[in-house]
Each structure stands twice: as C-alpha cells, then as structure tokens.
Amino acid sequence: MTELKNDRFLRALMREPVDRTPMWMMRQAGRYLPEYRATREQAGSFLDLCMNAELACEVTLQPLRRYPMDAAILFSDILTIPDAMGLGLHFVEGEGPRFHKPVRTEAEIAALRVVDARTDLDYVVRAVSTIREALAGSVPLIGFSGSPWTLATYMIEGGSSRDFARAKTMAFNQPELMHQLLGVLADSVADYLNAQIEAGAQAVQIFDTWGGALGDQAYLEFSLAYMKRAMDQLTPESEGRKVPVILFTKNGGQWLEAMADTGADCLGLDWTTDIGGARARVGDRVALQGNMDPSWLRAEPGKIRAEVDRILASFGSGEGHVFNLGHGITPDINPDHVTAFVDAVQELSPQYHA
C-alpha cells in the first residue's frame, strides 16, 4: 500500500501530537454538493449508487476535491447488513428507508444468519478497495457500520420510527428474543467491519443513531453491550498500524464514561455535550470527535468561525480532538459555508497544538 501522506486524523484518534486539529464531516459526500447530485442522477437510485464501486468512489472523493478534509469516509448506507440478511431494503421518497420484510417474530429472528460480508456484502468491500486505491495515500479511509441496536430498530419497525414502539416493546417484553437478534447483528457488524479493514479501511466508526432513544439502563443492556461485542472481535491492526474505533451514540452524552469503558479509541459527540466537559470526564482515556451543531452551517461565515473558535477553546490545548459536526451535514447547506467552516478549523486550531 502507498504510504500515508496525511495521518493527522489517525494520530489524533490515538491522542498523538498533530500540527493542527484534523477534521472531516459526517455525510461530507452528500446532497449539499451539486456534483454529488449529478453523480446520484447518473447512478439511478441511492442504493444503485452505493452498489456501484466506481460511482461510490467518485462521490467519496468529491468533498476532498473541494475541501482539505483529513479523512475520507466510505460512501454507503447504514442498512446494508439487514439488506444482506434478505429484508429487502428500499427507499420511499421523502420517507426514508423501508424493509419489505420486517423481522418481528421468534421464527423470523431464528432464521437470521450472521452475514459473511466478503460474499454477502462484496459490493461494499469492492467500494472500499476502489476508494482506497483512488485515495493514493492522500488521507486515511474510514469504514463504518450502523450499531446493532440501530439496525435492530429499523429491522423491527420496518423503517424509521418516532418512538420505536415495536422495537422497545420487544426489548422490554421479550428481552431474550431481542438479545438473540442483537447477538446476530453484533457478530455481523464485526465481520462487516473486518472485511472493510481487510479491504483497506484505516479506521472504523460505529453509528449508534438510536441508542440515545433508550433509557440509561436499556442503553447499556441493548446498545452499548452489543457495540462492545462487535468491537471485541475487530482486527486490531492493519498494515502495521492500529485501526482506531470511533463510537458515536447520538444523544449519548450522559453515557460517555461507559462508552469509554468499552475500549473505543474515540467517542463521537453530538452538539448537546460541552466538549470541554466531556474531555474532563473521559479525555484521559479516549479521543473526542465533534461537535458543532450542523445548523451552524446555515449561519453567516463569520458566525460559523466564531462557533468553531468556541469549540476549539472548549476542548483546549493538547491532543485527542478530531473536529467534526455533531451529526450529518444537511442537503440545504451552501457549500461556501463549508469552506468557511473548514478554513476556520485550519486557521484557528494550530495554536492549540504545541
């Protein structure tokens, strides 16, 4: 493999010294970019785009051509694993993801098998190696997966949900059944991430989008425990280097200590958590990624810069910060505002590094 020219991101995840705070943006390859919309149109559906390695590579690289991001992230969907299990993922315009065959009964759950990612999800593996080759060592590539609990909610509800009535009812009423489902998912997530690592992913992030909808005990039992089960099976090193793991639970700011206990290298923070406070709680054990409210990107460039400044100052001097948004960038954002955001991190962060 080509030598990595910019390893700021990987160094910050291991809390090693960097010259400035590295950054990337969740959903940086996305609809706010006109070139993304053009490629998406060329591909057909969103899933067609995910399944075409060349076009998935193209949209992955697009934000890097505009902005000096310190990492690329695999372009894919968080629901590829349930789709590979045969649930029939599709997208309903304006309503998000849906499954043709939700999973709700004991028989349906008993029929599920741990995915073999190298064959069942070969299109993702191909996308990872294609992107990795195209990056040519410019920046590291992040692989990712949805968390077991997050996948389970979509599989049980059959799509998005406001209050997760079916998924929570299963967790509360039939916890053994839910544990059975989560076990299969955790092992699948591990296999899926290991296949991405083998294909060239240099760090991985677990997106726990819906763990924060659980109560504190339920979060530990149904979400965090299964992220740990997946993480415990991950390939620790690749190409002679640690493959750092980022754990991101949206609305998980109350559970950072427990999240750090899993052995994750970095915790993703949404914007509701003060990053300086988070650092005081767990920053001697993990790096922190985040955490600007993506809504700030709608403000004037000068206001965006001031908010970046505030977050950098809140984290303070020293290592272990990866700048990011607290959630994905939304389609309505003006790309020039992203320039202001990126410039601010680049220009204001060196003073915090010795």
Place this chain on the structure above:
Amino acid sequence: MTELKNDRFLRALMREPVDRTPMWMMRQAGRYLPEYRATREQAGSFLDLCMNAELACEVTLQPLRRYPMDAAILFSDILTIPDAMGLGLHFVEGEGPRFHKPVRTEAEIAALRVVDARTDLDYVVRAVSTIREALAGSVPLIGFSGSPWTLATYMIEGGSSRDFARAKTMAFNQPELMHQLLGVLADSVADYLNAQIEAGAQAVQIFDTWGGALGDQAYLEFSLAYMKRAMDQLTPESEGRKVPVILFTKNGGQWLEAMADTGADCLGLDWTTDIGGARARVGDRVALQGNMDPSWLRAEPGKIRAEVDRILASFGSGEGHVFNLGHGITPDINPDHVTAFVDAVQELSPQYHA
C-alpha cells in the same frame, strides 16, 4: 378554599416527608382513555375542548376517577400564548399544531406584545378555577406553560419541526432578534402562570420540549435563561403555601446542575437520565420528577412493575421524588397497564419513606 386532603405531591416537591412516593402522569388526561375520546368528540376540535371550561374540567378529572393520582394537571395546550398573540393556532390531522401567521421578520417580532393572560387567555383562567372547584381539595392542581424557547420554535417554524432550521438560524445569525422574541415570551409565560396561580394552580410546570435540541451553550443562552426570567417573576406563595415550580427540559439530562441553579423546586427527568445519578448530582437542592420511559407501558404488567421497582431503588430512600413518566403517555396504551403502573408505585414505594 377547601383544605387539601392529599398534599403528598406538594410535600415531595419541597422534599418534605411523605408516606409513599406521589405520582402523576404527563398527558394523563388523554386519548388512551375512552372517556376522553368521547368528551373530545362532544367538544368538537381539540382547541374547542381546551376553550370549554366545563369540558376541560371533565377531562382533567377523568384519570383521577380511574387512578389514585396525587395531582391533577390543567387540560390545555402549550401553544395558547402564541395563539393569544394572534398567530392563529390550528391543528392539521396527523401533523400536529400549525400557525397561520408564523413570526420571522424584525417587524413581525417588534409587533408582538406581552400577553395579558387574565383577558387574552381568560378561557384558561376559567378552566383553572372550574377544575380547582371541582377537585374540592382532593389533590393539588398543576398549572403549566411551554417554555419561551419551545414556544419560539413553533412560532418561527410555523409548526413542528425536525431540525428547527429557521429557529436556529435566527438564534445563530440574529441573536439580538431572538433575544427580543424570547424576552416577550418569558414575560408572557410569567403572566400566564401567575394568572393560573391566582385562579387556583398550586404548582406549575414549565415544559421545555425542545430545549434539548440546542447545543449546550445555546441551551443556556436561549432556553434556560428565559425560563429563569419567567420563574423570577412568579408569585412565590398562594393560600399561605409555596407554589413549587417544576422545570422539565426533554433531553436536558446533561444540564441538571444549571437547571437547579435557576431556583426551580423540582427538575423533570426524561428516561435517558439515571435518576439515582441525577440525585447524586443535584438532589440536595431540588426534587426530581420522573422518569419511566412511557414505552414501558406497552410491556406486560409484571415487567412494568419491575421497571417501577428499579427506578424507585435507583432514587433510593428519602424525600424529593415525584414518580412520573419521562414524557407523555401515548394514545395506544391500554388503560389496564396504567393500573399496573399506578399500583406498583403505590405498593412498592412506602419502603423508601421512613
């Protein structure tokens, strides 16, 4: 006024000794009750029901006839203040509240006046005194208001919102304008709650449904500061007794210390916060209300009882706990499951009180 026969709720809010943990349920007068649906049909629209003192009184009392709740709560909507300001509240079936005239420009905000609740919201004042008389001292009556920030989001967005794009853009881009709006709302909330207290409300709760969508600094600046501004103007005593104030920010578990600093008597907790942990953080200064995930009410009665037990044990022995759900009960809940919930609190809580 008639003497209060059951003052457990008021005593717990002041962290005074009680024989068992008092309880009520957010949205206890609601669609899960067939008798509510019948009265609602009789009234016409939801707003017609809110504006009819006799029928609002009837639905307020309905849950008390079924369950030995320790408090009644005024039946009304959180958006009565903006409606009184002339925005034209209405409800679109299946889509929630809407305003005919959202407020977005400097001119529109400059035209807003602090409400005079005794005249502009006389139907609420009438409902409070009607309910208070009908209660005949059985249990105390809770008055309530939406928080200034929560009201502002609906006024600016024109209804519900997923990401509060317009409201946050105003807060971030034109903070002075947002402060002007929030000031008018805070003073209106104070006048509204004082009118309710004058009419017989014995405790008041501020519902900050959307403060938790803000970043930590933005929460302090745009939500908490204006709840404090309202609270600082509240009538402290009525009928020779303190009128306790409950502050409830959904998803506010990270900010309990700052919430306690406002001088609130009690903090409402949603289910994402461990109530024992919350007590360790702020329980020497405030009472705590909560915090069972309303989704537990879909589980079997035995499971509901176990969860009540877990929450009681987490709070532990001693005073200052009002049992409640972490958010409103949903329309699909079987009323018999509420019986299991109420019975569990009644039967399991005395051991925690000396």
